[in-house]
Amino acid sequence: DAMVIQNPRYQVTQFGKPVTLSCSQTLNHNVMYWYQQKSSQAPKLLFHYYDKDFNNEADTPDNFQSRRPNTSFCFLDIRSPGLGDAAMYLCATSSQGNLGETQYFGPGTRLLVL
Amino acid sequence: AQSVTQLGSHVSVSEGALVLLRCNYSSSVPPYLFWYVQYPNQGLQLLLKYTTGATLVKGINGFEAEFKKSETSFHLTKPSAHMSDAAEYFCAVRGSSGGSYIPTFGRGTSLIVHP
Numbered sequence: 001d002a003m004v005i006q007n008p009r010y011q012v013t014q015f016g017k018p019v020t021l022s023c024s025q026t027l028n029h030n031v032m033y034w035y036q037q038k039s040s041q042a043p044k045l046l047f048h049y050y051d052k053d054f055n056n057e058a059d060t061p062d063n064f065q066s067r068r069p070n071t072s073f074c075f076l077d078i079r080s081p082g083l084g085d086a087a088m089y090l091c092a093t094s095s096q097g098n099l100g101e102t103q104y105f106g107p108g109t110r111l112l113v114l
Numbered sequence: 115a116q117s118v119t120q121l122g123s124h125v126s127v128s129e130g131a132l133v134l135l136r137c138n139y140s141s142s143v144p145p146y147l148f149w150y151v152q153y154p155n156q157g158l159q160l161l162l163k164y165t166t167g168a169t170l171v172k173g174i175n176g177f178e179a180e181f182k183k184s185e186t187s188f189h190l191t192k193p194s195a196h197m198s199d200a201a202e203y204f205c206a207v208r209g210s211s212g213g214s215y216i217p218t219f220g221r222g223t224s225l226i227v228h229p
Contacts, residue, residue: 009155040224042220092157101215105157107157108157
């Protein structure tokens with residue numbers, strides 16, 4: 001089945017230790033998104049790619065970076081995780097990013113910062 | 115700019131009772147509206163969406179929603195709640211950012227179903 005895969009499902013890191021979360025998709029979608037979701041809150045968009053074009057949300061901290069080496073893969077790098085970065089990180093895709101399109105979400109990676 | 119307000123962070127119903135989750139939106143352009151469901155420790159899954167055409171939209175798992183432009187609402191309903199419906203529900207409206215169309219999510223409503 002075509003899907004969005006996130007690895008790992010759970011990630012524990014230490015304060016200040018860089019961490020990378022990965023996302024892959026078999027849907028061949030052009031657009032990939034990274035969201036941060038804290039407990040009982042709405043998903044917050046960090047950035048998105050339309051193909052190779054990177055779009056950073058204005059309030060995304062510089063501590064967060066992303067790479068998309070090819071259509072299928074997208075990575076979220078947190079350069080120096082702080083306690084406030086503990087959250088669920090959701091990857092999503094959509095075909096062309098058009099208005100009526102559905103987003104397809106992965107299961108998420110829950111990040112714990114010690 | 116677009117925004118979504120979900121009234122009630124928690125809704126509690128008995129099994130078999132009507133489910134009503136409220137969503138009001140603000141949009142400067144004709145809205146595209148979505149309801150997603152999130153089960154614990156999982157990603158979001160589309161329940162239904164309104165783009166154009168019929169204002170009553172039917173989705174998966176017996177849910178439906180009605181787009182009411184005059185009330186700027188897109189409330190989610192289900193005639194009879196099931197225990198398996200217990201989850202977090204998010205309403206979203208599609209806007210634009212950097213040339214792409216980006217959904218704006220509401221804060222979510224947690225549906226609690228009592229036996």
